[in-house]
Amino acid sequence: MRLAGRTVITTGAASGIGRAIALRFAREGAHVVVADLSDDETSSRDGSPATARAIEAAGGRATFLRTDVTRPEDVAALFEQARQVSGRIDVVVRNAGIFRGSPIVDTTPDAWDADLDLNLRSHYLVNRQAIGVMLEQAAIDGVRGRIVNMASQLGVTAPPGHLSYSVAKAGIAQMTRQLAVDYGPKGILINAVAPGRIITGYHPGEADYVEKGTVDAATAYSLQRTPFWRLGRPDDIAGPALFLASDDCTFVSGHVLMVDGGWTAY
Numbered sequence: 001m002r003l004a005g006r007t008v009i010t011t012g013a014a015s016g017i018g019r020a021i022a023l024r025f026a027r028e029g030a031h032v033v034v035a036d037l038s039d040d041e042t043s044s045r046d047g048s049p050a051t052a053r054a055i056e057a058a059g060g061r062a063t064f065l066r067t068d069v070t071r072p073e074d075v076a077a078l079f080e081q082a083r084q085v086s087g088r089i090d091v092v093v094r095n096a097g098i099f100r101g102s103p104i105v106d107t108t109p110d111a112w113d114a115d116l117d118l119n120l121r122s123h124y125l126v127n128r129q130a131i132g133v134m135l136e137q138a139a140i141d142g143v144r145g146r147i148v149n150m151a152s153q154l155g156v157t158a159p160p161g162h163l164s165y166s167v168a169k170a171g172i173a174q175m176t177r178q179l180a181v182d183y184g185p186k187g188i189l190i191n192a193v194a195p196g197r198i199i200t201g202y203h204p205g206e207a208d209y210v211e212k213g214t215v216d217a218a219t220a221y222s223l224q225r226t227p228f229w230r231l232g233r234p235d236d237i238a239g240p241a242l243f244l245a246s247d248d249c250t251f252v253s254g255h256v257l258m259v260d261g262g263w264t265a266y
Contacts, residue, residue, distance in 0.1 A: 002246040004029030007086045009078065011035045011069050011126060012096025016200035017150070019051050020234030021093055021241050026060035028242060033082040035067040036096065069096050069122040079129045088137045088145075091245040092130040094123050095150045099203070101162035112164055119168035120175075123149060127179060127190075134188050141247070144187040148244045149176050151194040153260040169194075173256045180254030189253045191244045196260025197222040198232040228261035 008025050012018035014036035022032045032055060039050040048054060055062035065081055068074045082089055097119045101107070127147060134145030154162060155169030176192040183190065199206050208214045209231070215223065222231055240259050243249055258264050 001029040002242065002248065003091070005086075006030045006090040007033065007082065007088060008091040008093065008245065009033045009035055009082050009089060009130075010093040010095060011067065012150075013051050014039050015051075017195065017198060017234045017237045018093070018095040020238040021095065022051050022062070023055060023058075024235070024238035024242055025091075025093075025245065026055040026058070026062060028246070030091070031061040031063070031085050033078070033085065034062055034064045035069070035078050036064075037066065037068060039064040039066075069094075069126055070117050072125055075122075075125045075129050079133050083133060089130065089133050091146045091148070092126065093148045093150070093241060093245065094126045094130075096122065097150065097168075099162075099165060101165040103161050104163050107163055115164035116168050116171075119165060120171045123172050123175060127175065131179065131183055131188060135183075135186055139187045141250070142187055143189060143250070145189075146245050146249065147179070147188065147190040148241050149190070149192040151176065151192040151256050153194055153196045153258060153263050155194060155256075156258075156264055176256060177254045184253050189244075189249060191249070191252060191254065192256045193237055193240050193244065194256050194258045194260065195237050196226060196232055196258075196263045198234060198237060200234060225266060226261040226263050227266050230261070232259070232261060 003025055008030040010018055010022045010032060013022040013034040022034055026032045034052045039052050052062040052064040065078050067078045130147055137144050149172050151172045152169035154166045155173050159166055176190055180190040209219050237259055240257050
């Protein structure tokens with residue numbers, strides 16, 4: 001119960017990594033505000049209840065708020081409504097994004113803008129709103145709030161053909177460091193998790209890898225690059241995010257925690 005009595009916003013929490021984080025945080029006692037475009041995204045995949053309902057069915061507390069994190073007015077409304085849960089927001093996990101990209105000569109200006117809008121600008125919108133709210137809160141043991149951003153191993157390496165995604169993730173890492181420097185003196189701890197290849201069901205070939213153990217070329221490449229014996233799972237990210245969101249993290253700030261099975265060490 002490391003988050004007992006805490007109010008947590010998790011964006012992109014309808015599926016994948018965001019869902020795993022929301023479920024884990026709820027088990028640790030948090031009231032989880034599930035923010036996404038839809039709370040039913042996972043139901044059509046594996047038949048499991050949507051995130052907020054799954055939390056409540058397990059005896060936890062959750063509130064679903066439909067949010068488009070690329071729209072400033074949606075982000076402002078999310079925080080205003082979330083603050084009504086307990087009068088404060090203790091933790092914000094900024095997770096939503098999309099994995100796509102192309103070489104620069106094949107990347108149109110419109111595609112570039114769309115990718116960075118979701119994968120980078122929305123981080124700016126959520127962090128800006130979170131910090132504004134947290135600055136108004138009383139500190140608890142010197143901490144006014146914690147923010148956990150979602151970066152990527154691809155923000156420190158250069159994946160072939162994924163220009164906009166890797167640039168956005170590099171930007172998130174630098175944003176995290178900059179905000180930690182700017183707002184650490186005010187009692188806000190800001191860190192990021194940088195996942196490696198995580199099996200979320202979005203990439204081609206993942207279902208065959210999970211169900212049959214067979215691999216396509218992209219999965220084989222990821223396995224070859226990952227020193228640990230398997231690829232990642234959403235729950236592998238929930239644990240590190242929990243550490244950064246909990247009282248166990250009291251003197252860690254501006255850190256980008258690689259959770260990639262050793263990819264960036266190789």
